[in-house]
Amino acid sequence: MRLTDFWSRMHRHFGEAYAESWAKDYVIADLDGRTVEQALADGVAAKRVWRAVCTVVDVDPRLR
Secondary structure, X not given: OOHHHHHHHHHHHHOHHHHHHHHHHOEEHHHOOEEHXXXXXXXXXXXXXXXXXXXXXXXXXXXX
């Protein structure tokens, strides 16, 4: 998954403004206690990060 696709899905699910805030503030256990922003900065694959997001929020199946 490309980073642009990841952010597109985040924006479609959370909305343009909230996606950025959520990615910065919400800590996900499946990402070793990091936020989305931290995990991506640490080089975690966007696909793995997206799967982790999907485990903690009810994402529309069409976006999974």
